[in-house]
Amino acid sequence: MRAPDWTHNPLPSRENQLNALRGTGEFDVLVIGGGATGCGVALDATTRGLSTALVEKYDFSSGTSSRSTKLIHGGVRYLQNAIMKLDKEQYDLVKEALHERANLLKIAPHLSGPLPIMLPVYTWWQVPYFWVGIKAYDLVAGSQCVKSSFVLSKKNALEKFPMLKRDKLKAAIVYYDGQHNDARMNLAIGLTAAKQGACIANHTEVLKLLKKTDEKTGKEKICGATVRDNITGQTFDVRAKCVINATGPFTDSIRSMDNEEQKKICQPSAGVHIILPGYYSPDAMGLLDPATSDGRVIFFLPWEGLTIAGTTDSPTSVTHHPAPREEDIQFILKEIKNYLSPDVHVRRGDVQAAWSGIRPLVTDPNSKNTQSISRNHVVNVSDSGLVTIAGGKWTTYRSMAIDAMDAAVKHCGLNPKNGSRTDGMRLDGGYEWTPNHYITLAQDYGLETDVAKHLSQTYGDQAGQVAKMAKVTGKRWPVVGQRLVDDFSYIEAEVKYAIYEYACTAVDVLARRTRLSFLNVDAAEQALPTILNIMQRELGWSKQRVAQEKKDALDLLYFEMGKKAKESVVHKGITLSPIEMEKYKQRFNIVDRDRKGFITRVDLQKLLQDMNEGLDDDTLTDMLNEVDLNKNGKVELDEFIELMNNVKEGHVSGNRLATLLKIGEQQQKSKTPVTVDRSGGGL
Numbered sequence: 001m002r003a004p005d006w007t008h009n010p011l012p013s014r015e016n017q018l019n020a021l022r023g024t025g026e027f028d029v030l031v032i033g034g035g036a037t038g039c040g041v042a043l044d045a046t047t048r049g050l051s052t053a054l055v056e057k058y059d060f061s062s063g064t065s066s067r068s069t070k071l072i073h074g075g076v077r078y079l080q081n082a083i084m085k086l087d088k089e090q091y092d093l094v095k096e097a098l099h100e101r102a103n104l105l106k107i108a109p110h111l112s113g114p115l116p117i118m119l120p121v122y123t124w125w126q127v128p129y130f131w132v133g134i135k136a137y138d139l140v141a142g143s144q145c146v147k148s149s150f151v152l153s154k155k156n157a158l159e160k161f162p163m164l165k166r167d168k169l170k171a172a173i174v175y176y177d178g179q180h181n182d183a184r185m186n187l188a189i190g191l192t193a194a195k196q197g198a199c200i201a202n203h204t205e206v207l208k209l210l211k212k213t214d215e216k217t218g219k220e221k222i223c224g225a226t227v228r229d230n231i232t233g234q235t236f237d238v239r240a241k242c243v244i245n246a247t248g249p250f251t252d253s254i255r256s257m258d259n260e261e262q263k264k265i266c267q268p269s270a271g272v273h274i275i276l277p278g279y280y281s282p283d284a285m286g287l288l289d290p291a292t293s294d295g296r297v298i299f300f301l302p303w304e305g306l307t308i309a310g311t312t313d314s315p316t317s318v319t320h321h322p323a324p325r326e327e328d329i330q331f332i333l334k335e336i337k338n339y340l341s342p343d344v345h346v347r348r349g350d351v352q353a354a355w356s357g358i359r360p361l362v363t364d365p366n367s368k369n370t371q372s373i374s375r376n377h378v379v380n381v382s383d384s385g386l387v388t389i390a391g392g393k394w395t396t397y398r399s400m401a402i403d404a405m406d407a408a409v410k411h412c413g414l415n416p417k418n419g420s421r422t423d424g425m426r427l428d429g430g431y432e433w434t435p436n437h438y439i440t441l442a443q444d445y446g447l448e449t450d451v452a453k454h455l456s457q458t459y460g461d462q463a464g465q466v467a468k469m470a471k472v473t474g475k476r477w478p479v480v481g482q483r484l485v486d487d488f489s490y491i492e493a494e495v496k497y498a499i500y501e502y503a504c505t506a507v508d509v510l511a512r513r514t515r516l517s518f519l520n521v522d523a524a525e526q527a528l529p530t531i532l533n534i535m536q537r538e539l540g541w542s543k544q545r546v547a548q549e550k551k552d553a554l555d556l557l558y559f560e561m562g563k564k565a566k567e568s569v570v571h572k573g574i575t576l577s578p579i580e581m582e583k584y585k586q587r588f589n590i591v592d593r594d595r596k597g598f599i600t601r602v603d604l605q606k607l608l609q610d611m612n613e614g615l616d617d618d619t620l621t622d623m624l625n626e627v628d629l630n631k632n633g634k635v636e637l638d639e640f641i642e643l644m645n646n647v648k649e650g651h652v653s654g655n656r657l658a659t660l661l662k663i664g665e666q667q668q669k670s671k672t673p674v675t676v677d678r679s680g681g682g683l
Helices: 014-023 036-047 076-084 088-107 126-144 154-160 182-195 248-258 326-337 394-411 437-445 449-469 493-500 506-513 521-539 543-560 563-570 578-591 601-610 617-627 637-649 656-671
Strands: 027-032 052-055 112-121 150-153 171-180 199-201 204-213 220-229 235-245 266-276 286-289 298-303 306-310 353-363 377-381 387-391
Touching: 014 052, 014 199, 014 235, 027 036, 027 220, 036 052, 036 182, 036 394, 052 182, 052 204, 052 235, 076 088, 076 126, 088 112, 088 126, 088 171, 088 394, 112 126, 112 154, 112 298, 126 171, 150 154, 154 171, 171 182, 182 199, 182 506, 204 235, 204 248, 235 248, 235 394, 248 266, 248 353, 248 387, 266 326, 298 326, 306 326, 326 563, 353 377, 353 387, 377 394, 387 394, 437 449, 449 493, 493 506, 493 521, 506 521, 506 543, 521 543, 543 563, 578 601, 578 637, 578 656, 601 617, 601 656, 617 637, 617 656, 637 656
Parallel strands: 027 052, 027 235, 052 199, 112 286, 235 387
Antiparallel strands: 112 171, 150 171, 204 220, 220 235, 266 306, 266 353, 286 298, 298 306, 377 387
16 A cells, blocks of 8 residues: 555654644644544544644553553444344444444554454353354454454364363353554554644643633633643743543543543542463463453453553542553453463462553433443533543444534634544554555564564564664674564664654653563563663653663553562462472472572572583672562562562562573582382392
């Protein structure tokens, strides 16, 4: 597909965007909120020929839009309710979502793709029941069906999903939905709007709404907002004919700026997800548990080479920094155990990251029954002209944007040049991308194959711009592309490119421009010093700014990405038996040869020499620091016992020190001569 002219437009710098915000006399539209819906509204508005501005308090996709299940779906469970209860509202919701699912798969082929999802069936009568429901899902999608669903025998189901519990399994039904990188998709929508003329600015907070008296009616009308650039602290006014509130869970905070007496319409719900190692699921097959112990639905999906499981659904309060609860993590682990083979040991220590997203369920202020939660999205226009778009879901962001803009045109006196043009409009990076694009990248720049695939599937046809920024490694292969951490395909050049794409903080890079904090908190922490060094160099940060950025990033990992929840489990007390205690003391003494009661780096070096192995000093120090709870530079016996207790309980997995000592013990035993006196002398 030939790329349109706008794709060749340079992306304005953040400084230029802020200057435009300050210097423009009046925009047609000012959007508050940089999530999927807000960026969708900005794109819809600017492609209608309207001058458009968007401000976001934190980063694009910093809230709910980056914390989804990563599915692009029509809502198969809503269709069940529509059929069983003859609920037309739910049927229309599914019909709309299935159209939007097809559109999202089309407009960003580099960021999205079809995903087969298996529904295992353990009673015979449920096979035809679920089959009819899934086939109805296909029929409602019609020509926009991703791929046809099908039934698998028990044998074939286990071949496709070998981790599945085989006991009592009768058959399985496989249907298709879409999957995407949600934060990247959100950013792509925003960048597409910016390249077509929208003025967008992250880390720009609305402090108050501006109003003026309408000369015709004598009523106060909203005419813009006072905003603050939270990076520099500068405050200024942005004037606009129409202000659109697209702030998700924070809908009511903006509505109260307009009118403090308005009733709240948002009823937030928390959805927790966890990340497990990739071996928990096949590379290209998801799993749906349609009826958990408390009636909630749980998905179990491959994502970015790992496995994502969730989500929960429980009432919560609105917060800018939602944190996963340990009870929700345990609920997810308990439920997936029910569907996995007994030889797959589901351990708490395998949870590499966990996060909570706030789903912005709303009541319709226009409805007579204001107590009922709307399953669809809601558009509301206040007396002063504030247009609010709320509710809905990721998949339907575009139709939500259309409805919001239609209301804005109707109520705010806007004169667009044309109607909505976003149906089928490819997003930035998607026009000249093909599935084989990564091969060209690998060949042209000397990138490792998995790195080239990652860049291609993240930046699309813009990936070459990232590769051009990559440092030469000095190796024969790869020629360029220094990784941020060994186990992931992110490279250092992406940090520089992230700044070009408006990343302002280390958290922006860890959580949204890369997905490291969502994939593995330990890997994210390991990458943090490199990210800070690059951003300090590129942005001219002071030492104080670097220290603050480090604190903010570590707080994100600790509170919002699951480290705190894990600590609450790890420090629950010793449950080892006396025999186990003695076993681990003997293992500890293999290294603590002079019985000091602690292990140092020198002790580990001696063990490695005996094993004919070698590790550098930095690695050995890191291994000790992982276990050194009181941070005195050594691992004492009680710290090692606590470690082994947590390994046994499944709270910790893959600890390097524990594995090294276990191998050292095994090698020592293998070198010990086998006595023959108890066998009567052998022969």
